Amino acid sequence: MERMHQYKPHDRDTQAKQMRAPLFEGLLEHAAHHPLAFHIPGHKSGRGMDDAFREMIGERALALDLINIAPLDDLHAPHGMIREAERLAAEAFGADHAFFSVQGTSTAIMAMILATTGPGEKIIVPRNVHKSVLSAIVFAGALPIFIYPEMDRTFGISHGISYTSLERALMLHPDARAVLLINPTYFGVSCHLHTYVELSHAYGVPVLVDEAHGAHLYFHPDLPSSAMEAGADVAAVSMHKLGGSMTQSSLLLQQGKRVSAQRLQAFMSMLQTTSTSYLLLASLDTARRQMATRGKELLSRTIALSQRLKNAIRTIPGLSVLDDSVLAYDSAYALDPTKITVQVAGLGISGYEAEQYLREHARIEVELSDLYNVLFLITPADDETSIDRLIDSLTDLSAAFQKNGAYAPTDILLPDMPALAMSPRDAFYADVERIPLSGSAGRVMAEFIMVYPPGIPILMPGEIITQDNIDYIEANVAQGLPVQGPEDATLATIKVIKERLPLR
Ligand SMILES: Cc1ncc(COP(=O)(O)O)c(C=O)c1O
Known part of the structure; x- marks a missing residue:
């Protein structure tokens, strides 16, 4: 597989540094002193916990379920062992900065979108994105410029967006604040990311990458190029999916000057819990070590x-x-x-x-x-x-x-890619009514509806429902697939905008 940017194995000095796991080591050292704790979590190393749960999880793990007391640093203003662990992660992934997430890649994705795209501003995104991208667009009040992905009629799945479709979108919307790309898709398909990044940068538009399925790409030359290697500005990476860390632990990576690292950190802090799990943080630190040294x-x-x-x-x-x-x-x-x-x-x-x-x-x-x-x-x-x-x-x-x-x-059915009638946020806050799904063609959707996994919305707020969408949803429901999103979990009814098309 040709790689435009050469995968660089670490030199011996870096390799030696990467053997360390400062956060995990600091945590072990703290627990080894058995301090008498008068702080949260109230289970205090599992002693105050349900017996069956404690026995299953184990006292050793529970002794590390700690909180941001002074010796253990603070994810929201890291200056000690968390900062050191994040620096090692940045080095291992070839980024300038790495930020730990204890709320999965969804939060890292929301932080990178909110940090780059404000109310009324445009962001170019493939339509087959994860719901966290679309949620962030609603929160930001941003205007999505959707690019429809290439559809695979043999497998009935969607792939990435073509280079020419990105070029067209950038030509029509050079004022976009960011381009978001997926590397790779859930099914493992990567675009020629490096050329897409160069194209976006030629328009002065930063590139954000959803790399939920790409944590391992950083550590082997025979895998598709990673976002940092391809020159992207920011990437949200699910360490917990394919990098060997615990569920819910992810990374946000940044490089260069197009997107401010301080602003990303500020949004990560705004979105994340103040009660950060040290088990998750330590698992990020050690998963990074494993991948950097033995990946x-x-x-x-x-x-x-x-x-x-x-x-x-x-x-x-x-x-x-x-x-x-x-x-x-x-x-x-x-x-x-x-x-x-x-x-x-x-x-x-x-x-x-x-x-x-x-x-x-x-x-x-x-x-x-x-x-x-x-x-x-x-x-x-x-x-x-x-x-x-x-x-x-x-x-x-x-x-x-x-x-x-x-x-x-x-027989291969593919979801119709619906057209957007209004901004997702306007749709989310508009007057709505509940109507039967079966009779909703032509109305404007006010909720998300998706099959999870993969969690790619079939319809999102602001989109015009088509009969094809309804048939696709009903086919998925008939097969027993996990269709979710609407308040009415039976999917008999959905919420649509009261006002009918054409909207004023
Ligand atoms: C493409 C894609 N992006 C983002 C996410 C969100 O990741 P997380 O579950 O870590 O929040 C997922 C999760 O399935 C995903 O498939």
């Missing part, structure tokens, strides 16, 4: 296992796997080999039915399923045994359903 070795093995799995799936009747043929799409420049998207339509079942089969017959849990596919993530936690078990179970799945015959390719 290449761990990921080489992960990539080899993923290739073996893909080769095996190709031989299983009725299954097909997303592979490098996807690179024929304009927006697809590289595919993360560790994301295994398997289409099961050849067995005449939905992805959700395959997910259920694997759960019930093989005790296997998948990352996500949709109408046609199942997604498996292969990480450094996998080994030959887990891959063999997955191959055997997929072989059984194929044998169980092969007699069904395949869906015709024309």
